[in-house]
Amino acid sequence: MSYQYNFSAGPAMIPKEVMLQAQHEFLNFNETGISVMEMSHRSKEYLPIVEKAEKNLRNLLNIPNNYKVIFLQGGAITQNFMVPMNLLSNRSASYVVSGYWSKRTYNDAQPFGTIKLAASSEPNNFKKVPSFESWNFDNNDAYVHFCQNETVHGAEYFDTFKIPEVPLVCDMSSTILSRPVNIDDYGVIYAGAQKNIGPSGLTIVIVRDDLLSFADQKTPSTLNWKIQSENNSMINTPTTFSIYMAGLVFEWLLDLGGLKKIEELNIKKSNYLYSFIDADDFYINDIEIKNRSRMNVPFRMVNDDLTKKFVATAEEKGLYALKGHRVVGGLRASLYNAMPFDGVESVSYTHLTLPTTPYV
Ligand SMILES: *Cc1c(COP(=O)(O)O)cnc(C)c1O
Numbered sequence: 001m002s003y004q005y006n007f008s009a010g011p012a013m014i015p016k017e018v019m020l021q022a023q024h025e026f027l028n029f030n031e032t033g034i035s036v037m038e039m040s041h042r043s044k045e046y047l048p049i050v051e052k053a054e055k056n057l058r059n060l061l062n063i064p065n066n067y068k069v070i071f072l073q074g075g076a077i078t079q080n081f082m083v084p085m086n087l088l089s090n091r092s093a094s095y096v097v098s099g100y101w102s103k104r105t106y107n108d109a110q111p112f113g114t115i116k117l118a119a120s121s122e123p124n125n126f127k128k129v130p131s132f133e134s135w136n137f138d139n140n141d142a143y144v145h146f147c148q149n150e151t152v153h154g155a156e157y158f159d160t161f162k163i164p165e166v167p168l169v170c171d172m173s174s175t176i177l178s179r180p181v182n183i184d185d186y187g188v189i190y191a192g193a194q195k196n197i198g199p200s201g202l203t204i205v206i207v208r209d210d211l212l213s214f215a216d217q218k219t220p221s222t223l224n225w226k227i228q229s230e231n232n233s234m235i236n237t238p239t240t241f242s243i244y245m246a247g248l249v250f251e252w253l254l255d256l257g258g259l260k261k262i263e264e265l266n267i268k269k270s271n272y273l274y275s276f277i278d279a280d281d282f283y284i285n286d287i288e289i290k291n292r293s294r295m296n297v298p299f300r301m302v303n304d305d306l307t308k309k310f311v312a313t314a315e316e317k318g319l320y321a322l323k324g325h326r327v328v329g330g331l332r333a334s335l336y337n338a339m340p341f342d343g344v345e346s347v348s349y350t351h352l353t354l355p356t357t358p359y360v
Contacts, residue, residue: 004317006178006206008150009296011199012194022244038243053247056251057250060177067183067228069204071238076173076203080108083199087187087188095146099129100151101173117136125154127287128287129156131209143166152325167211170186170188170193171191173190177259188206188208196337220261273344274297284302294335298324298331298332299332
């Protein structure tokens with residue numbers, strides 16, 4: 001059985017064109033006779049790869065000059081402690097909890113100092129994100145943390161935020177590059193690569209340069225944003241191949257027309273799937289409409305047997321990884337940038353093959 005469309009939440013699908021190019025160059029990159037995977041990270045062959053990747057990322061996201069881009073390891077979860085280690089500096093910080101990931105971030109930060117809850121949508125079972133107006137933070141906080149899209153619960157912030165007094169720190173793991181954002185509104189943005197950028201192993205951190213001076217003295221060099229930034233993310237060996245792959249994805253996005261264009265496509269894809277879900281009571285997604293995620297669409301069926309049947313039927317039709325996250329169950333279709341519209345349509349075709357079982 002070979003799969004046709006990959007709905008995995010992460011590591012997730014990578015654009016076909018990028019995979020083909022990587023395959024083509026795999027054994028012999030740019031007539032060097034060696035693979036990118038085998039190159040020294042400091043070599044004249046490799047350095048242009050990372051420089052171009054950063055340039056293209058800056059171009060796509062319109063990153064101002066006073067922001068550093070750092071290529072790190074350890075995933076988004078490692079930022080759960082790197083953020084307080086690099087920013088807290090004996091002050092307090094406020095965290096917005098809007099789902100599984102931001103709750104984990106809030107809990108992970110606790111040992112590092114005064115970590116306060118700014119707002120939580122847990123009492124609403126994370127069915128809507130806490131409105132910006134409800135965030136309770138202090139102008140003396142070192143930062144305010146939130147997650148732009150809850151990958152498990154499928155709830156996303158579409159608001160733009162202006163908090164001039166306190167740096168805003170954002171986990172954009174599952175939304176980065178899915179639409180334009182105004183970088184100036186943020187102090188720090190971070191994202192694991194394996195959702196919308198490329199292979200796992202790479203974590204991208206974008207940080208305003210005036211925030212680089214607060215690291216705790218005990219912060220190890222590999223985990224220190226300032227030291228990594230001053231050393232072009234090479235205080236130790238970076239994830240060279242993942243950075244190369246990310247660079248190919250950035251080029252693919254630029255060729256496609258950039259983030260405005262990909263946003264249009266992402267709106268079209270997610271609208272299609274939500275319309276399908278809402279069309280009858282057979283499928284349920286009860287996230288507040290205005291917070292419905294464009295990247296991760298969780299839904300359930302009226303009972304577990306039907307859910308299992310849907311997953312099995314989908315697999316037979318070549319659709320990979322539609323099973324929901326273990327925490328919430330049900331189904332989940334992740335519709336990252338690389339997912340073509342045809343793939344989204346194929347989810348709805350699965351429906352037609354199900355027996356017309358009565359609702360309960
Ligand atoms: C996947 C994900 C994480 C965890 O990322 P790792 O790279 O596994 O550490 C954190 N936050 C969000 C929003 C995610 O989607």
